[in-house]
Amino acid sequence: xxxxxxxxDERDVTETVAWALAGNHPLELRGRGSKAGxxxxxxxxxxxxxxxLSGISSYEPEELVLTAQACTPMxxxxxxxVQRGQALAFxxxxxxxxxxxxxxxxxxxxSCNLAGPRRFKAGAARDHFLGFRGVSGRGEAFKxxxxxxxxxxxxxxxxxxxxxxxxxVALTEVTVKVxxxxxSQRTLRLRGVDxxxxxxxxxNSAHEVSGLALADGVTAIRVEGPEPSVxxxxxxxxxxxxxxxxxxxxxxxxxxxxxxxxxAAFSRFHDRALWRLSVPPAGGCALAARLAAETGGRSLxxxxxxxxxxxxxxxxxxxxxxxxxxxEGHAMLFRAGAEARAGTPVFQPEAPAIAALSQRVRxxxxxxxxxxxxxxxx
Amino acid sequence: MQMPAPDxxxxxxxxxxxxxxxxxxxxxxxxxxxxxxxxxETDGLSAYRQEPLCAVLPRTxxxxxxxxxxxxxxxxxxxxxxxxxxxxxxxxxLADGVLLVMSxxxxxxxxxxxxxxxxxxxxxxxxxxxxxxxxxxxxxxxxPSSQIACTIGGNVAENSGGxxxxxxxxxxxxxxxVELVLMSGDVIRLGGRHMDAAGLDLMxxxxxxxxxxxxxxxxxxxxxxxxxxxxxVLLGFLSSEAAGDCVARVIAAGIIPGGMEMMDKPALxxxxxxxxxxYPRDAEALLIVELDGPGAEVDHLIGAVSEIADACGATYRRxxxxxxxxxxxxxxxxxxxxAAGRISPDYLCMDGTIPRKRxxxxxxxxxxxxxxxxxxxxxxxxxxxxNLHPLILYDANEGDQxxxxxxxxxxxxxxxxxxxxxxxxxxxxGVEKRDLMPVMFDEVDLNQQQRLKCAFDPTQxxxxxxxxxxxxxxxxxxxxxxxxxxLPFPDxxxx
Ligand SMILES: Cc1cc2nc3c(=O)[nH]c(=O)nc-3n(C[C@H](O)[C@H](O)[C@H](O)COP(=O)(O)OP(=O)(O)OC[C@H]3O[C@@H](n4cnc5c(N)ncnc54)[C@H](O)[C@@H]3O)c2cc1C
Numbered sequence: 001x002x003x004x005x006x007x008x009d010e011r012d013v014t015e016t017v018a019w020a021l022a023g024n025h026p027l028e029l030r031g032r033g034s035k036a037g038x039x040x041x042x043x044x045x046x047x048x049x050x051x052x053l054s055g056i057s058s059y060e061p062e063e064l065v066l067t068a069q070a071c072t073p074m075x076x077x078x079x080x081x082v083q084r085g086q087a088l089a090f091x092x093x094x095x096x097x098x099x100x101x102x103x104x105x106x107x108x109x110x111s112c113n114l115a116g117p118r119r120f121k122a123g124a125a126r127d128h129f130l131g132f133r134g135v136s137g138r139g140e141a142f143k144x145x146x147x148x149x150x151x152x153x154x155x156x157x158x159x160x161x162x163x164x165x166x167x168x169v170a171l172t173e174v175t176v177k178v179x180x181x182x183x184s185q186r187t188l189r190l191r192g193v194d195x196x197x198x199x200x201x202x203x204n205s206a207h208e209v210s211g212l213a214l215a216d217g218v219t220a221i222r223v224e225g226p227e228p229s230v231x232x233x234x235x236x237x238x239x240x241x242x243x244x245x246x247x248x249x250x251x252x253x254x255x256x257x258x259x260x261x262x263x264a265a266f267s268r269f270h271d272r273a274l275w276r277l278s279v280p281p282a283g284g285c286a287l288a289a290r291l292a293a294e295t296g297g298r299s300l301x302x303x304x305x306x307x308x309x310x311x312x313x314x315x316x317x318x319x320x321x322x323x324x325x326x327x328e329g330h331a332m333l334f335r336a337g338a339e340a341r342a343g344t345p346v347f348q349p350e351a352p353a354i355a356a357l358s359q360r361v362r363x364x365x366x367x368x369x370x371x372x373x374x375x376x377x378x
Numbered sequence: 379m380q381m382p383a384p385d386x387x388x389x390x391x392x393x394x395x396x397x398x399x400x401x402x403x404x405x406x407x408x409x410x411x412x413x414x415x416x417x418x419e420t421d422g423l424s425a426y427r428q429e430p431l432c433a434v435l436p437r438t439x440x441x442x443x444x445x446x447x448x449x450x451x452x453x454x455x456x457x458x459x460x461x462x463x464x465x466x467x468x469x470x471x472l473a474d475g476v477l478l479v480m481s482x483x484x485x486x487x488x489x490x491x492x493x494x495x496x497x498x499x500x501x502x503x504x505x506x507x508x509x510x511x512x513x514x515x516x517x518x519x520x521x522p523s524s525q526i527a528c529t530i531g532g533n534v535a536e537n538s539g540g541x542x543x544x545x546x547x548x549x550x551x552x553x554x555x556v557e558l559v560l561m562s563g564d565v566i567r568l569g570g571r572h573m574d575a576a577g578l579d580l581m582x583x584x585x586x587x588x589x590x591x592x593x594x595x596x597x598x599x600x601x602x603x604x605x606x607x608x609x610x611v612l613l614g615f616l617s618s619e620a621a622g623d624c625v626a627r628v629i630a631a632g633i634i635p636g637g638m639e640m641m642d643k644p645a646l647x648x649x650x651x652x653x654x655x656x657y658p659r660d661a662e663a664l665l666i667v668e669l670d671g672p673g674a675e676v677d678h679l680i681g682a683v684s685e686i687a688d689a690c691g692a693t694y695r696r697x698x699x700x701x702x703x704x705x706x707x708x709x710x711x712x713x714x715x716x717a718a719g720r721i722s723p724d725y726l727c728m729d730g731t732i733p734r735k736r737x738x739x740x741x742x743x744x745x746x747x748x749x750x751x752x753x754x755x756x757x758x759x760x761x762x763x764x765n766l767h768p769l770i771l772y773d774a775n776e777g778d779q780x781x782x783x784x785x786x787x788x789x790x791x792x793x794x795x796x797x798x799x800x801x802x803x804x805x806x807x808g809v810e811k812r813d814l815m816p817v818m819f820d821e822v823d824l825n826q827q828q829r830l831k832c833a834f835d836p837t838q839x840x841x842x843x844x845x846x847x848x849x850x851x852x853x854x855x856x857x858x859x860x861x862x863x864x865l866p867f868p869d870x871x872x873x
Contacts (some may be wrong), residue, residue: 003699022860062626063733063764069677076757085632113574124574126582127551138858143824148731149544150763150803152537152586153818154812154845156550159582163575180632206515206606208671236672280571282492286515306573330576348576352567358578364824369856376577 002028004047010133010141010172016048017170017370018139026373031071034096034104035112039165039375041348045304051105053172062085064149065130070107070171077106087181090125091116091257097267098274099335107171113163116261117211117222120203120281120303124203126162128177133183134161134169137366143284147175160361166372168365182224185232187211187253193243195219196285199304201241203281207233212304213260214285219243222257265300266311273336275322279329281305291325309334319344345377379426379784379809381843383724384474387451388454392431395476398448399434404469409433418459418477422524423467423810424781430471433521435479438731439557442478442812446593447563449476455839458589460501463524465727466808468536468588470699473847474809478593480531486510487596493571494601495554500531500578500594504538507599509536513769516601521548522804523712531594537586539804541637541711544762545670546602548804550585555598558584558591558814571598583830589841591834597860608636610671610707613687614661614694618642621663622737624690625761628667631686637713638762642741645718645769646710652717658694664729665761666707673839697763697838714758715769722754722771726783730794731803734764743793744768753779766802792817807845815847824848829855 007013014248020027026044031038032051053069056077060066061084068077074092081087092109096102115124118311131145144157161169190198195214202209202221211222221241223233233309238245248256259265279287284305291310292299295318300309312318317340330348333341350358362369387771392410399408410432411416419427425660431454435444449456455475462469471477483499489511490496496518498507498639504525507518522528530540534556539548546552555569564577568581575581584591596829608813615621627634641649646664651655657664665687687695698704710717718725732740739755749754754771768790772783786803791811795818801811824846832837832852842849 011404018550018860020859020860060733060735063628063735064629065733070804112581115574119573123551126574126579138828140826142826144823144827146731146800146818148733148764148799148803149549150731150760150765151540151800152548152804152806153801154815154824155583155806155830156537157583157585157827157830159579159585160830162582163577163579169664180629180634183632202602203494204491204515206672208604208605225671225675226678229672229680232674233672238711278572278576279575280490280493281573303573328570329572350577351566353564354568354577354580357560357566357580357833360579361580361830364829364856366835367856371404 001371002045004049006049006052008052010135013048013050013135013170013172014139014141017135017137020046020370021139021368022369026370029372031105031108032073032093032102033075034101035099036101037101037335038112040341040377041374042372048170049265050170054267055373056080057173061178064174064178065147067147067173067175068106070174071105073103073105074109075103081178085176085181088176089118089122089179090114090128091118091261092125093261093263095262100270106176110162110174111166111171112166114122117213117257117302118304120212121210121291126159129158129174130177131175132158132308133173134171136169137370138206139286145175147237149177158349165375167362167376168371170371180184184227184230184250185253186230186250187248187256189246189248190219190221190232190241190243193219196305197284198241198243201281202237205237206241207237211257214301215260215265220256221378222253232378240316258306260302263300263309266309270335271315271337273315273317273340274334275310275331276334277308277310277326277329277331279306279308284308287326291322294321315340317344323348347377379813381428381472382849384472388474389431391452395448395452395454399445400592401848402444403434403436407435409435415447418462418471418479421459421462421469422465423808425521426467426470426809427772428471428473429437430477431473431475433477433479434532435482437482438517439559442559442593442595443563443565445476445478446561448560449596450561450563450837450839455842457841458535458593460529461503461527463528464532464536464803464806464808465729466810468806468808468811471844483531483595485867488651490515495571495598496601497596497598498530500597504528504530505752511601515604517604519552520549523715526688530597530599534585534597535587535589536804536806539760539765541752541760542582543606544638544760545634545636550582552600553581553585553597554600556584556594557596559593559795561593561837561840569598570861588808588845590831591693605670607673607676608704609670609676610698610704611680611683612657612696612707613665613667613692614658615662615663615665615691616693617677617739619738620662620691621665622734624665624687624692626734627636627686627690628683629762631682633682635667635670635762639666640664640755640759640761641711641714644754645714645758648654648721648756649710649714651841652720653709653713655706657710661694666711669810680789711758718756719768723773723775725772726770726787727788728766728768728770728790729779729805730799731763731765732794734756734761736797740766740793740797741835744790747786747789751782753782753786760803763803764799788814809844812845813847819850825850825855832856
């Protein structure tokens with residue numbers, strides 16, 4: 001039986017970790033549990049629930065920064081930003097429906113380094129993560145980074161913590177960069193074109209596209225910005241790319257990209273294994289087509305080819321086929337049953353020297369391996 | 379500023395080191411003669427000088443790995459160096475260390491336009507990357523003012539910025555992969571042409587590590603298509619408050635310009651004397667706002683920015699009508715440092731970041747400090763992101779002016795932290811701000827950072843004495859203080 005400990009503030013977190021350290025009690029760190037199914041199952045007798053560390057501490061739209069307690073719900077942050085015409089430029093997905101859970105928290109989005117369709121232009125969570133306070137596996141509260149948009153003072157520990165799936169630090173407070181939300185958007189949907197060629201041509205043009213996906217055989221290209229600019233670029237892209245164009249207006253475009261962002265196409269059958277592949281973009285469409293054919297699965301391509309989602313026809317991950325299909329990049333088993341996740345490395349196995357270095361880094365933050373042990377494998 | 383006492387054993391190991399290096403490095407790759415070594419005694423922070431034990435100029439990753447392995451075995455420290463333009467003394471040599479000069483790694487290895495990236499060696503200059511791809515309509519976005527000279531390896535080590543980084547990001551947002559050699563000689567490749575890390579984002583922390591974690595031997599950079607057009611507006615104001623207000627309102631209107639730079643009166647007059655860019659000499663503060671992107675968007679935003687500037691009481695406005703005119707607007711700003719060098723024998727360039735809204739207060743307190751230390755200061759400012767570059771003017775040959783300039787600089791950086799900012803926005807800590815680190819971070823924060831180094835460089839032979847004010851041995855940093863006992867929080871909710 002796992003016992004859940006609910007921390008209310010940083011002091012509670014520090015004391016809990018000190019206790020865990022003294023008695024060698026591994027802890028599963030949890031926000032709202034929306035992404036608890038990502039990675040490997042965690043072997044811990046206690047859950048450290050951080051969801052009460054919630055609330056926005058400061059938001060200064062003109063400084064482009066927001067500081068919040070770590071587990072502030074994403075929905076609360078987005079609702080506040082919208083009021084001032086701003087947004088998190090990395091378009092954090094809501095994977096609740098995909099994983100059969102609920103909405104997530106800011107720290108969760110950062111810890112899993114989430115990124116939406118704008119990734120190839122605006123970066124991922126890591127690129128907007130400015131500073132934090134947290135408690136290390138040594139039971140020490142510390143801070144890193146800052147609360148301004150430009151800072152190189154000391155090592156950039158935010159980058160390391162982004163994508164560490166709670167294995168380095170129990171975050172208590174985070175500061176992120178916020179940016180103006182684009183005023184308007186439209187999407188060009190093209191049939192009858194070579195998808196990859198169209199994506200490369202669009203991305204390599206001066207038209208500043210901010211979404212490039214291939215879903216159900218249709219290539220989708222998003223342009224965002226001030227209205228006159230959007231209209232102008234849409235025309236230019238239509239002329240450049242040919243094919244049979246169809247245009248989604250602002251509202252339809254928003255809806256379309258929300259579904260791409262949240263991988264809505266694959267949220268129906270939770271028992272089907274789902275892969276997320278991060279690869280050099282120019283080969284993404286071909287890889288997706290090959291893998292779908294070979295596995296009998298379905299694919300969705302985002303980031304101009306840099307991100308491939310692959311849903312298997314059933315619960316079997318077929319890791320050898322998936323990981324054997326590319327030589328550069330990595331594949332994460334994003335959703336699968338407990339048994340499949342236990343039998344397959346969820347994260348792409350790394351070169352021995354990198355794996356060893358990563359392990360040394362982890363031990364410098366969490367010498368006894370108390371935080372989310374096993375989640376990232378190793 | 380004091381460096382750790384040189385290790386006499388390392389100094390006396392020099393002949394053994396040279397013998398080993400000569401066994402695998404070509405002639406000309408080792409510089410040990412005193413007169414030639416002197417050429418490397420300083421970087422862009424020329425107030426500090428130190429000759430290294432010797433300088434080594436490798437050409438291949440294999441050579442770097444062997445050099446590091448030999449040094450590690452002989453207990454000799456290593457300081458990496460790119461072009462030596464760093465402004466915080468990160469490449470300042472050590473008396474008991476080898477200076478590893480990366481300038482011969484100067485080839486562009488691959489240009490991959492379908493994947494919008496290029497693979498380059500670390501000694502390629504920042505501008506060299508853009509030069510290699512501009513014919514095909516691409517560029518590398520981060521553009522430090524030193525871009526003709528500084529290397530991409532140095533940019534990665536410092537996480538350098540430039541005037542366009544508000545919109546396009548710093549170096550860390552524009553690289554995809556690095557090859558790194560650890561002090562042990564292990565070669566690792568992080569990232570690649572794909573967009574995110576498979577496991578821990580080690581590349582993210584190597585970027586900005588100031589040569590303390592590993593030697594960068596290859597970089598994969600993101601390339602961007604050149605914007606269709608770019609236009610700049612020059613705006614003059616009667617006060618820095620009004621200029622600062624204009625910057626805030628531009629951002630509040632949802633506009634992120636390609637560049638948004640401010641200069642105060644001393645800075646704009648010094649640059650005007652130097653390059654005659656046509657700046658309004660009577661303005662108290664000058665803004666350069668550049669909009670780039672599709673033509674229709676740029677025209678639209680130029681209009682919006684002009685309206686905001688009028689509302690903020692701009693007394694001068696000039697919009698570039700040609701590429702040559704836009705370049706001229708920038709020529710002044712980009713020459714601000716050399717221009718300061720013309721009006722003063724020496725200058726110190728500071729680099730703090732502040733929350734932008736505190737600008738008027740910071741500028742006025744800087745004037746008080748200028749009187750206190752009896753030295754002049756000129757300000758250039760990456761206004762969009764709050765990154766200040768006060769240029770402290772002094773004459774090193776005059777009495778205690780260097781000491782006063784340093785004290786003035788330290789006071790400015792303390793002020794930046796006091797108002798909620800940070801010690802350095804883009805130039806790095808190096809030796810210059812090393813002893814100020816405790817102003818921003820407490821001992822626990824600093825120890826945790828130093829532990830990271832222990833994972834990469836457990837014997838701490840790579841660029842020690844930089845960034846951290848106190849060196850701790852890794853064994854000491856690793857010690858755990860465990861308190862025995864029951865849950866110390868009987869009231870913690872548990873269910
Ligand atoms: C006139 C002038 C204008 C400047 N303008 C800007 C600006 O606008 N923005 C900005 O950010 N900076 C600016 N700088 C600072 C400087 O140019 C940058 O910090 C630059 O990135 C340093 O590059 P470098 O090749 O000269 O590195 P160096 O000065 O040689 O080294 C800098 C640091 O990087 C490390 N290093 C270098 N190469 C490697 C490598 N291959 N592997 C590991 N570590 C390495 C060194 O150990 C050192 O710590 C300016 C400097 C000058 C002189």
